[in-house]
Amino acid sequence: QVQLVESGGGLVQAGGSLRLSCVASGGTISDYAMGWFRQVPGKEREFVANIGWSGSSTFYGDSVQGRFTISRDNAKNTVFLQMNNLKPEDTAVYYCAADPDSSAIVIPHANVHWGQGTQVTVSS
Numbered sequence: 001q002v003q004l005v006e007s008g009g010g011l012v013q014a015g016g017s018l019r020l021s022c023v024a025s026g027g028t029i030s031d032y033a034m035g036w037f038r039q040v041p042g043k044e045r046e047f048v049a050n051i052g053w054s055g056s057s058t059f060y061g062d063s064v065q066g067r068f069t070i071s072r073d074n075a076k077n078t079v080f081l082q083m084n085n086l087k088p089e090d091t092a093v094y095y096c097a098a099d100p101d102s103s104a105i106v107i108p109h110a111n112v113h114w115g116q117g118t119q120v121t122v123s124s
Contacts, residue, residue: 002027002113004096009118012086016122020081022096022115030074033057033099035106036081038092038120045108048094049081052104059105063089086122093117 008020020036036048049070050059058070069082079096096115099106106112 002029002098002100004098004113004115006094006096006115006118009094009120011121011123013123014087016086017082017084018086018120020083020094020096020118020120022079022081024077024079024098028074029077029079029098031103033102033104033106034070034072034079035097035099036070036079036094037097037108038090038094039117040092045095046092050106051079057104083120086120088122088124091120091122093119 002024003026004022004024006022008018012018031053033052035050037045038048039045047061048064049068051070051072067085072079095117097106098113101111
């Protein structure tokens with residue numbers, strides 16, 4: 001089964017930047033829609049960014065539009081999330097998702113693969 005491992009999280013000051021990586025193993029994700037989601041305690045998991053198999057179909061949640069950029073390198077079986085101008089409200093655990101049933105848009109369901117998450121903390 002495809003396994004996803006996120007990395008790149010950490011502690012940064014407001015206004016700073018981080019670049020998250022999601023590396024897949026155990027299978028190729030080159031045909032999968034990929035996405036990033038985040039979650040804080042007591043809240044629902046929130047959509048952050050989506051990217052289709054070819055790098056098209058990029059979409060962002062309203063709260064991160066203009067600040068975050070999703071990209072992928074299928075040759076490296078990796079998806080990235082560049083986060084700029086970080087705000088304290090961006091603090092969350094960030095999860096990578098791979099949808100084997102879609103090539104364009106990730107729709108969370110039972111067959112979606114999830115990473116273990118990486119913590120992002122933004123200080124004020």
